[in-house]
Amino acid sequence: MPARIIALLTDFGHHDPFVAMMKGVMLGINPALQLVDISHEIAPQRCREAAIVLSVTLPFFPLQTIFVVVVDPGVGGTRRAIIVETAEHLFVAPDNGVLGPVLDQAEVRCVVHATEAKFFRRPISRTFHGRDVFAPLAAWLSHGVEVREMGPAIDDYTRLELPRPSARGDGGLAGEVLYQDRFGNLMTNISEAYLMESWGPPPWRGIRASIETAVIRGFDSYYAQRSAQQLGMIINSWGLLEIFANGGSAAQVTGAVEGSPVRICRGDT
Amino acid sequence: MPARIIALLTDFGHHDPFVAMMKGVMLGINPALQLVDISHEIAPQRCREAAIVLSVTLPFFPLQTIFVVVVDPGVGGTRRAIIVETAEHLFVAPDNGVLGPVLDQAEVRCVVHATEAKFFRRPISRTFHGRDVFAPLAAWLSHGVEVREMGPAIDDYTRLELPRPSARGDGGLAGEVLYQDRFGNLMTNISEAYLMESWGPPPWRGIRASIETAVIRGFDSYYAQRSAQQLGMIINSWGLLEIFANGGSAAQVTGAVEGSPVRICRGDT
Amino acid sequence: MPARIIALLTDFGHHDPFVAMMKGVMLGINPALQLVDISHEIAPQRCREAAIVLSVTLPFFPLQTIFVVVVDPGVGGTRRAIIVETAEHLFVAPDNGVLGPVLDQAEVRCVVHATEAKFFRRPISRTFHGRDVFAPLAAWLSHGVEVREMGPAIDDYTRLELPRPSARGDGGLAGEVLYQDRFGNLMTNISEAYLMESWGPPPWRGIRASIETAVIRGFDSYYAQRSAQQLGMIINSWGLLEIFANGGSAAQVTGAVEGSPVRICRGDT
Numbered sequence: 001m002p003a004r005i006i007a008l009l010t011d012f013g014h015h016d017p018f019v020a021m022m023k024g025v026m027l028g029i030n031p032a033l034q035l036v037d038i039s040h041e042i043a044p045q046r047c048r049e050a051a052i053v054l055s056v057t058l059p060f061f062p063l064q065t066i067f068v069v070v071v072d073p074g075v076g077g078t079r080r081a082i083i084v085e086t087a088e089h090l091f092v093a094p095d096n097g098v099l100g101p102v103l104d105q106a107e108v109r110c111v112v113h114a115t116e117a118k119f120f121r122r123p124i125s126r127t128f129h130g131r132d133v134f135a136p137l138a139a140w141l142s143h144g145v146e147v148r149e150m151g152p153a154i155d156d157y158t159r160l161e162l163p164r165p166s167a168r169g170d171g172g173l174a175g176e177v178l179y180q181d182r183f184g185n186l187m188t189n190i191s192e193a194y195l196m197e198s199w200g201p202p203p204w205r206g207i208r209a210s211i212e213t214a215v216i217r218g219f220d221s222y223y224a225q226r227s228a229q230q231l232g233m234i235i236n237s238w239g240l241l242e243i244f245a246n247g248g249s250a251a252q253v254t255g256a257v258e259g260s261p262v263r264i265c266r267g268d269t
Numbered sequence: 270m271p272a273r274i275i276a277l278l279t280d281f282g283h284h285d286p287f288v289a290m291m292k293g294v295m296l297g298i299n300p301a302l303q304l305v306d307i308s309h310e311i312a313p314q315r316c317r318e319a320a321i322v323l324s325v326t327l328p329f330f331p332l333q334t335i336f337v338v339v340v341d342p343g344v345g346g347t348r349r350a351i352i353v354e355t356a357e358h359l360f361v362a363p364d365n366g367v368l369g370p371v372l373d374q375a376e377v378r379c380v381v382h383a384t385e386a387k388f389f390r391r392p393i394s395r396t397f398h399g400r401d402v403f404a405p406l407a408a409w410l411s412h413g414v415e416v417r418e419m420g421p422a423i424d425d426y427t428r429l430e431l432p433r434p435s436a437r438g439d440g441g442l443a444g445e446v447l448y449q450d451r452f453g454n455l456m457t458n459i460s461e462a463y464l465m466e467s468w469g470p471p472p473w474r475g476i477r478a479s480i481e482t483a484v485i486r487g488f489d490s491y492y493a494q495r496s497a498q499q500l501g502m503i504i505n506s507w508g509l510l511e512i513f514a515n516g517g518s519a520a521q522v523t524g525a526v527e528g529s530p531v532r533i534c535r536g537d538t
Numbered sequence: 539m540p541a542r543i544i545a546l547l548t549d550f551g552h553h554d555p556f557v558a559m560m561k562g563v564m565l566g567i568n569p570a571l572q573l574v575d576i577s578h579e580i581a582p583q584r585c586r587e588a589a590i591v592l593s594v595t596l597p598f599f600p601l602q603t604i605f606v607v608v609v610d611p612g613v614g615g616t617r618r619a620i621i622v623e624t625a626e627h628l629f630v631a632p633d634n635g636v637l638g639p640v641l642d643q644a645e646v647r648c649v650v651h652a653t654e655a656k657f658f659r660r661p662i663s664r665t666f667h668g669r670d671v672f673a674p675l676a677a678w679l680s681h682g683v684e685v686r687e688m689g690p691a692i693d694d695y696t697r698l699e700l701p702r703p704s705a706r707g708d709g710g711l712a713g714e715v716l717y718q719d720r721f722g723n724l725m726t727n728i729s730e731a732y733l734m735e736s737w738g739p740p741p742w743r744g745i746r747a748s749i750e751t752a753v754i755r756g757f758d759s760y761y762a763q764r765s766a767q768q769l770g771m772i773i774n775s776w777g778l779l780e781i782f783a784n785g786g787s788a789a790q791v792t793g794a795v796e797g798s799p800v801r802i803c804r805g806d807t
Binding site: 014025032076 | 303308
Binding site for chain 3: 280281282283284285286287289290292293294296297300301302304313314342343344345346394395396397400401
C-alpha cells in the first residue's frame with residue numbers, strides 16, 4: 001500500500017520550526033507518510049487567503065489526500081477543531097472559514113467537531129493546536145480511524161464565501177482581484193465557467209477588461225503573445241481570468257491589489 | 270521497517286542548492302529516508318539560534334530520529350565534526366556549540382569525534398562539510414552503522430549555554446527574550462518549570478511582566494483573550510513564558526528584540 | 539525497490555501553490571516517489587540562473603534521478619517540451635536553454651521533443667505546463683515509460699552556454715562572477731580544472747585576484763584563515779574559484795554582482 005498523503009497549508013513561514021514540529025508529531029503516529037507542503041507563506045492569520053489557496057490546489061491531489069490547514073488566530077479559545085469528509089478528500093482545520101469554499105462546493109459527506117481527546121497530543125498547549133490537535137488528528141486519519149470516531153457531527157460550522165462576480169446592467173461583468181502570484185499576475189474571481197454561463201461559448205467579440213486605469217483588449221492564448229511588459233488577459237491554470245504583463249508584473253504595471261475591481265465587457269457595450 | 274527520519278537544520282536558506290546537495294548525497298547512501306526540514310533560515314552563522322531551535326523542536330520527533338545541524342562558520346578549519354548519541358536520538362554537527370542544549374539536558378550516551386574518512390564523501394571540499402561530512406555520516410547512521418565506529422569518544426566538546434533566568438532580591442525573576450517568531454511573539458527564557466520552581470504551583474496572584482517600557486498584568490489562557498493589538502502573556506507551546514500582541518506583533522508593539530530583558534514579579538513586590 | 543527520486547527546480551517561489559500542484563499531479567501518477575526540492579527561488583524567468591544551479595547540483599544526486607526544471611517564460615507558445623536522457627540521469631524541461639550545460643557536458647543518449655499527449659494532464663492550461671506537461675512526463679518516466687515513447691528525437695534543441703574564462707596576453711586569466719550565494723560568497727566561472735589546464739598543478743606562486751577595486755593575494759584553505767570581514771579566495775565546493783569575506787559578505791565588501799569581471803594572475807605578471 002502506498003504511503004498516505006498529508007498536505008499542509010499554514011501561515012507559519014519557513015524560519016520557525018512550527019511546521020517541523022507538526023511533521024515530527026505526525027511521523028511519530030504514522031511513520032509511512034508522504035508529506036507535501038502546499039504553502040506556509042499565507043499572510044499571518046489571513047483565513048481568506050488560505051481558503052483561496054486550498055480551493056485552487058486540491059483538485060490536483062490524488063483521492064483520499066488528507067489536507068491540514070492551520071491558519072488559526074483563535075487558537076486556544078472557543079473556536080472548534082473540525083474534520084470534513086468529502087467524496088474525494090479529508091480536511092482537518094480550525095472552524096474559522098478556511099474550509100469555506102470546500103464546504104460550499106464539494107460533495108460533503110460529514111463535518112465533525114473533533115472532541116475525542118484520545119486523538120490529541122497531550123498536554124495540549126494554549127498556542128499551538130497545529131501540533132497538538134490538527135497534526136495528530138490527520139495522522140490518525142491516515143491510519144484509518146473513521147472521522148465519526150473523532151467527535152459529533154455538526155452542521156453549524158463557519159462559512160466563508162469568496163466574493164462572487166456579478167452581471168452589470170450594461171451586459172458587462174464585475175469582479176475583483178482574488179490573488180496575486182509571485183510573478184505579479186492578477187487572478188480575478190471571474191472564472192471561465194462564469195463567462196460561459198453569462199455569455200455562452202466563446203469567442204466573445206470585442207472583449208475588454210478594465211482594471212484601475214488600464215484597459216486590455218482581446219484574449220490571449222499565451223503570455224508571449226503580448227510585447228514585453230504589455231498587459232494581456234488569459235484564462236489561467238486555475239480556470240480564472242488573469243491579468244498579466246508579459247515578462248513583467250501586472251500588479252506593478254496596473255497598481256492593482258487583491259480586492260481591486262475588474263470589469264469585463266464585450267462588443268459595443 | 271519504516272523509513273528512518275533525518276531532520277535537517279541549517280543556515281543555507283531556500284535559494285541556493287546547498288540543502289538539495291545534502292539530500293542528494295544522503296539518498297545516494299540510503300534511498301529509503303524520510304527527510305524533514307526543521308529550518309534552513311537560521312541567520313547566517315548564528316549558532317545560538319540554531320541551538321535554540323533544535324532544543325525546542327526535538328521533543329516532537331520520534332525516537333531514533335537523526336538530526337543534522339549545519340551552521341558552520343569554522344568549516345574547513347580545525348573545528349571537529351561530532352556525533353552525539355542520546356537515549357532518544359542521534360545528532361551530527363560541527364563541534365561549535367549548536368548541540369549545546371542537547372548535551373546539557375539530554376541523557377547523553379556518547380560523543381564521538383568523527384574521524385573515520387570512509388564515512389565521508391570524497392573529495393572533501395574546503396567549504397561545504399554539510400554535504401561532504403555531515404550528510405554522509407547521517408546517512409550511514411541511518412543504515413545502522415554504530416556511532417563508535419565513526420571515531421574516538423571525546424568529552425571536551427564545545428559547550429554553549431543559553432542564558433538562564435535568575436531570581437532578583439525583591440522576589441521577582443529576571444530573564445530575557447530568547448527568540449522572536451514570525452508573528453512577532455517574544456519567547457522568553459523563563460519556562461513554566463522555572464516559575465513553578467521559584468514560586469510553587471499557580472495561581473501567581475498579581476503577576477506582571479515588564480519588557481522595555483510596557484507592563485503586562487495577568488496571565489492569559491489564549492491569545493484572543495486580549496483585545497486587538499493588546500499585549501498579553503501566556504505559557505506557550507514550547508513551555509516558555511511568551512509575550513504576545515493579539516492579532517499583531519509584540520516585537521513591534523514593545524520594540525523588544527532577542528536579548529531584551531524581561532522582568533516578572535507578582536503580588537505587591 | 540526504493541522510491542524513484544524526482545528533483546524539482548523552478549522559479550515558482552514558496553508562497554504560491556504551484557509547486558504543490560505539480561507534486562499532487564506526480565503523486566497521482568506514482569504515489570511512491572521521493573520528491574526533492576532543489577530550489578524554487580530562481581529569479582522569475584531567469585533561465586541562466588536555473589541552468590547554473592542545475593549543473594552544479596546534479597553531480598550529487600543518485601543515478602537515474604529525474605530532474606524537472608520549470609523556468610518557462612515561453613509557456614503556452616511555440617517553445618517545445620523536451621526530455622533528455624544522459625548516461626546518468628533524466629531531465630524534463632522547456633526547450634529554452636535551462637538544460638544547456640547538461641547538453642554541453644554530459645554524455646547525452648537522446649533528446650526528445652515530448653509530443654505524446656497521452657502522457658500530459660488534460661486539459662492543458664495555457665499558463666502552467668509545469669503542472670500539465672512537465673510534472674506528468676516526469677511521473678510517467680518514474681514509472682518506467684521509455685523516453686522514446688514520448689516523442690520524436692531532435693537535435694536542434696536550444697543551447698545556452700555559460701560564459702567561459704579566457705587567457706589574457708599577460709599570462710593572467712579573465713573570468714566573471716557566475717553566482718552569488720546567501721552568504722554573499724561570489725562563485726566565479728574559473729574552475730580548479732581550468733586553472734590546472736592553464737597553469738599546470740599548484741602551487742601557483744604569487745597568485746592574486748582582482749575584482750572591482752579589491753585585490754586578493756594568496757589562496758585560502760578555509761574561510762577562517764582570514765580575519766573577520768577580510769576578503770579571501772578559495773576553491774569551493776562546486777570546484778570553482780570563490781571570493782569570500784570571512785564571516786561576512788564578499789558581495790557587500792567588493793560591490794561585485796553576477797557578471798562582474800574577475801582577473802587572476804600569478805608571479806610577477
